[in-house]
Amino acid sequence: MMTRSEYIESLRKLNLNVYMFGEKVASPVDNPVIRPSLNSIAMSYELAADPEYSELMTATSNLTGEKINRFTHIHQSADDLIKKVKMQRLMGQRTASCFQRCVGLDAANAIYSTTFEIDRAKGTNYFERFKKFWTRIQREDLVVDGAMTDPKGDRSLPPSKQSDPDLFLHVVERRPDGIVVRGAKFHQTGIINSHEVIVMPTMSMKEADRDYAVAFAVPTDTKGITLIYGRQSCDTRKLEEGADIDLGNKNFGGHEAMTIFDDVFVPNERIFMDGEYEFSGMMVERFAGYHRQSYGGCKVGVGDVLIGAAALAADYNGAAKASHIKDKLIEMVHLNETLYSSGIACSCEGKKTASGNYLIDLLLANVCKQNVTRFPYEITRLAEDIAGGMMVTLPSERDYKNPVTRKYIEKYYRGSDICSTEDRMRVMRLIENMTLGAAAVGYRTESMHGAGSPQAQRVMIARQGNIEAKKELAKKIAGIEK
Numbered sequence: 001m002m003t004r005s006e007y008i009e010s011l012r013k014l015n016l017n018v019y020m021f022g023e024k025v026a027s028p029v030d031n032p033v034i035r036p037s038l039n040s041i042a043m044s045y046e047l048a049a050d051p052e053y054s055e056l057m058t059a060t061s062n063l064t065g066e067k068i069n070r071f072t073h074i075h076q077s078a079d080d081l082i083k084k085v086k087m088q089r090l091m092g093q094r095t096a097s098c099f100q101r102c103v104g105l106d107a108a109n110a111i112y113s114t115t116f117e118i119d120r121a122k123g124t125n126y127f128e129r130f131k132k133f134w135t136r137i138q139r140e141d142l143v144v145d146g147a148m149t150d151p152k153g154d155r156s157l158p159p160s161k162q163s164d165p166d167l168f169l170h171v172v173e174r175r176p177d178g179i180v181v182r183g184a185k186f187h188q189t190g191i192i193n194s195h196e197v198i199v200m201p202t203m204s205m206k207e208a209d210r211d212y213a214v215a216f217a218v219p220t221d222t223k224g225i226t227l228i229y230g231r232q233s234c235d236t237r238k239l240e241e242g243a244d245i246d247l248g249n250k251n252f253g254g255h256e257a258m259t260i261f262d263d264v265f266v267p268n269e270r271i272f273m274d275g276e277y278e279f280s281g282m283m284v285e286r287f288a289g290y291h292r293q294s295y296g297g298c299k300v301g302v303g304d305v306l307i308g309a310a311a312l313a314a315d316y317n318g319a320a321k322a323s324h325i326k327d328k329l330i331e332m333v334h335l336n337e338t339l340y341s342s343g344i345a346c347s348c349e350g351k352k353t354a355s356g357n358y359l360i361d362l363l364l365a366n367v368c369k370q371n372v373t374r375f376p377y378e379i380t381r382l383a384e385d386i387a388g389g390m391m392v393t394l395p396s397e398r399d400y401k402n403p404v405t406r407k408y409i410e411k412y413y414r415g416s417d418i419c420s421t422e423d424r425m426r427v428m429r430l431i432e433n434m435t436l437g438a439a440a441v442g443y444r445t446e447s448m449h450g451a452g453s454p455q456a457q458r459v460m461i462a463r464q465g466n467i468e469a470k471k472e473l474a475k476k477i478a479g480i481e482k
Ligand code: SF4
Pocket: 097, 098, 099, 100, 101, 102, 103, 189, 291, 294, 295, 298, 299, 442, 446, 450
């Protein structure tokens, strides 16, 4: 397995084509806006090297029998699925942000089982190709991004009916040695910190959309790939000299980028689906299911930090003994642990697929994510309620450092004697960071739309909910014969 510093050095070797704030980024690794997101992924290497966490952070590969980072593991049991969620909670607690590495893990497990089933039905050899590709990922301990969401254009139209055919990523040329693809993927979590990207179709496809039913992997610095960094609230604070207090979370963050594939060549051995449109729905459903499970871990870990910050703010405000504050903290814990419960439940109920890896219970994973579209908003509301208005009206760190204004800030922003004014400012900025600032991308709006928007889960809940069987139960109890 790689160490933290080997991981960072390996990223330096990539020749990424990244743009941010209108300019090409010369060295993403050293860029102060991007760097916190790199640190979050690096935590997955740090914790894997710590014997205290090896049970959660590492696993034994079914492909090689070697010890690997769990972020590259093909789940071999329900226990593996549970450990994945626990690992994500731990990572969320340590970074208070999106640590990005789960997307590739979820893509790998979805592709592993789907390629097996494509081969069984079609006589292709995608499964062997994928295993070969993933063996290298495990051995070299690489970070892999998973790319699913296309721009989609007019959402009432399928890919092949769009006025611009590139609004969904598709094959534009087939050669004896591979394919050429064109299109874009939105919201690519962590791609600038990734060595490879796995691309999957974004939804179920029909025969007319055959060229859009494509899955493959390429290195992130492949010719033709352009990455445009996604703006985050308060992102330029990271460019302010000496910025610390105002960042709320100085060391960690997440990122997303628009990813453009401008006639990118993919060699045959890296193609895992090409035209088998009947299986695109399966691949999407499984990837989404795994990623919806993931949210029952990562968001809970970040929630732990937010609840802790709210409780600290209450202490510093001298309000900790008020019964309504205590009750709000209880409510936050209740909501957070409810999220965790469904993350664990869909893992416990995981079943073996035909390929041999384990898939979460899809109904429970979708229930998990549906809860995630709601509860972090309520947790956020309660954190803001407890913190008080100063979390958004505090003077800047620079005013705090200026002796003329510092004495006033020091004197009038003083809370309880148990803390310094500076510590009170720090906790307020941390709450701001998670609820409104740079990390709010990962905790708030990503809770809504990441791993699929709420309606996508409701479609799956409708499909998996088995209302007919429930009607039969009711009929039997009520004595209805037909
Ligand atoms: Fe992982 Fe959560 Fe970020 Fe998705 S949102 S990549 S599950 S940390």
